[in-house]
Amino acid sequence: MRFDHVSIAVKSIDRAAEFFTRYFPAIQRSPKTRDDQVSGAFYWQDFHLGGFVVELIEDLPEKPGFVTKFIEKHGEGMHHLSIEVNHLDPIVEKLRAGGVRVVDEQKYPSGSATAFISPRSAFGALIQFWQVPDFDAVHKQNPPRDGRARFDHVSLAVRDINQAYSFFTNYFTPTSIEHEPHLVDNGTFALGHMQIAGFKIEFIQSPAGGTNNDFVAKFINRYGEGMHHITLVLADFDGTVAKLKAGGVRIVDESTNWRGEKEAYVSPRDAFGVLIQLWSAEQDQ
Numbered sequence: 001m002r003f004d005h006v007s008i009a010v011k012s013i014d015r016a017a018e019f020f021t022r023y024f025p026a027i028q029r030s031p032k033t034r035d036d037q038v039s040g041a042f043y044w045q046d047f048h049l050g051g052f053v054v055e056l057i058e059d060l061p062e063k064p065g066f067v068t069k070f071i072e073k074h075g076e077g078m079h080h081l082s083i084e085v086n087h088l089d090p091i092v093e094k095l096r097a098g099g100v101r102v103v104d105e106q107k108y109p110s111g112s113a114t115a116f117i118s119p120r121s122a123f124g125a126l127i128q129f130w131q132v133p134d135f136d137a138v139h140k141q142n143p144p145r146d147g148r149a150r151f152d153h154v155s156l157a158v159r160d161i162n163q164a165y166s167f168f169t170n171y172f173t174p175t176s177i178e179h180e181p182h183l184v185d186n187g188t189f190a191l192g193h194m195q196i197a198g199f200k201i202e203f204i205q206s207p208a209g210g211t212n213n214d215f216v217a218k219f220i221n222r223y224g225e226g227m228h229h230i231t232l233v234l235a236d237f238d239g240t241v242a243k244l245k246a247g248g249v250r251i252v253d254e255s256t257n258w259r260g261e262k263e264a265y266v267s268p269r270d271a272f273g274v275l276i277q278l279w280s281a282e283q284d285q
Contacts, residue, residue, distance in 0.1 A: 001083050001084070001085050001129075001172060001173055001174075001197035001198075002083065002084050002197050002198045003052075003081070003082075003083055003084075003196070003197045003198050003199035004053055004082045004083060004084045004130065005046055005052070005053035005054060005055045005081075005082045006052075006053075006054055006055070006078060006080075006081055006082075006154055006227075006230065007044075007054075007055040007056075007057055007078070007079045007080045007081070007082060007128075008054065008055065008056050008057070008076070008077065008078055008079060008272060008273070008274055009057050009058075009067050009070045009071055009074075009076055009077065009078075009079040009273075010056050010057070010058055010071075010076050010272050010273075011058065011071065011076060012058060013032055013043055013044075013045050013056045013057075013058045014032075015272075016056050016272045017045060017047065017056060019271065019272065020047065020049065020054065021047070022247070023240065023243060023244055023247070023249070024049060024050075024149060024232065024240070025049070025050070025146065025148040025149050026047045026048065026049045026054070027047055027048045027049075028045070028046075028047045028048075029046045029047050029048050029053060030044075030045060030046050031045060032044070032045040033045065034060070037104070037106055037114065038104050038105070038106040039065070039066045039104045040059075040063075040065035040066050041060055041063065041065065042057055042058065042059055042060065042065060042066070042067050043057070043058045043059075043060065044056065044057045044058075049149065049151055049232075050148075050149035050150045050151035050152075050232055050233070051150055051151055052151035052199070054151075055082070057079060067079075074223070074273075075273050076272045076273035076274075077227075077268065077272070077273030077274055078154075078227040078230070078273070078274055079126065080116070080125070080126035080127060080128050081125060081126070081127050081128065081154065081227075082127075082128040082130055083127065083128065083129055083130070083172075083197050084129075084130050084131075084132045084135070085129050085130065085131055085132070085135070086131070086132065086135035086136075087131065088113045088114075088115060088129055088131035089113075091115075091129060091171075092105070092115050092129075094171065095117065095121075095171055098170070098171070099121075100117060100118075100121045100122075100171065101117070101118035101120055101121045102115050102116065102117060102118070103115070103116050103117075103118050104116045110133060111131070111133035112130065112131055112132065112133060113130075113131040114128060114129065114130050114131065115128075115129050116128050116129070117129075119226065122167070123156055123158045123163075123164050123167070123225045123226070124156070124157075124158075124223075124224050124225030124226025124227070125156055125225075125226055125227055147235055148234070148235050148236065149232055149233065149234050149235070150232070150233040151230070151231075151232060152200065152231040152232065152233050152279070153193065153199075153200040153201060153202045153230070153231050154199075154200075154201055154202070154227060154229075154230050154231075155201075155202040155203070155204055155227070155228045155229045155230070155231065155277075156201060156202070156203050156204070156225070156226065156227055156228060157204050157205075157216050157219045157220055157225055157226065157227075157228040158203050158204070158205055158220075158225050159205065159206075159220065159225060160205065161181040161190060161191075161192045161203045161204075161205045162181060164203050165177060165181075165192065165194060165203070168194060168196050168201070169194075172196050172197055173197070174195070174197065174198075175194055175195060175196050175197070176194065176195045177192070177193075177194055178192075178193040178194060178195060178200065179191070179192050179193040180192060181203075181205065183207055187207060188207065188214055188215070189204050189205065189206060189207060189214055189215065189216050190204070190205045190206070190207055190208070191203065191204045191205070202231070204216050204228060206220075216228075228275065229265070229274070229275035229276065229277050230274060230275075230276055230277065231276075231277040231278075231279065232276060232277070232278055232279070233279045233280075233281065234278055234279065234280065237262050237264075237278060237279070237280035237281075238262075238280075240278065241254075241264055241278065244266060248270075249266060249267075249270045249271070250266070250267035250269060250270045251264050251265065251266060251267070252264070252265050252267050253265045261279065261280050261281045262279070262280035262281075263277065263278065263279055263280070264277075264278045265277055265278070266278065
């Protein structure tokens with residue numbers, strides 16, 4: 001297994017792509033392309049950002065489908081995580097044997113195949129497996145990091161980090177725990193990090209014995225468990241934040257920690273439903 005991309009459901013790929021390329025060092029990987037899957041036809045386009053891949057998906061204007069349904073229910077925002085694999089069938093068999101709900105399976109003449117873990121079984125995250133023929137030979141390598149940005153992680157809001165750790169350790173490989181669940185310095189929430197198939201996933205949870213009024217609890221009460229934010233580490237933090245503000249993009253929760261590292265968030269209202277955490281330096285929380 002290897003992580004390939006995070007996918008964002010948007011009303012307009014063109015507008016979303018323009019936003020990400022204007023404010024961040026995003027480089028197109030694939031042009032806007034139509035795809036037909038068992039879940040329906042749609043357009044997609046992806047780009048490299050900080051050593052990782054971000055995909056944008058949009059419905060056909062003449063035929064609204066699953067993207068439109070997602071946006072009508074949740075608004076624009078992160079739709080799924082995608083993982084490339086070399087053999088899909090044994091993975092699906094193991095998932096089903098463990099009672100995990102697998103949906104939207106499809107096989108192609110090329111030897112490619114796809115299947116999704118339902119968010120009901122994966123802590124609110126829709127996870128795609130994509131079987132790649134000649135897995136080792138055809139991998140589109142991410143470009144080397146140029147030092148301007150690093151896509152650090154995707155964060156999932158969950159009710160129980162230990163249960164999430166157990167699920168991903170059981171069904172995904174390779175995995176390793178970078179940080180056991182622990183309270184952050186101000187005690188407002190707990191977090192933990194795992195490397196899953198070559199990518200870092202952060203899990204955030206309300207503090208034990210909390211008042212159910214912290215930001216993680218509020219998010220889960222409103223949206224359910226699921227993808228909460230993405231984190232970018234920026235070399236030119238000040239310049240990027242200034243550019244965003246000059247463009248009318250709402251920046252919230254700016255702060256500087258005791259080490260002098262700066263943090264800010266791009267409001268999802270101005271970023272196609274995606275809460276984007278920005279850091280000024282390498283982080284190890």
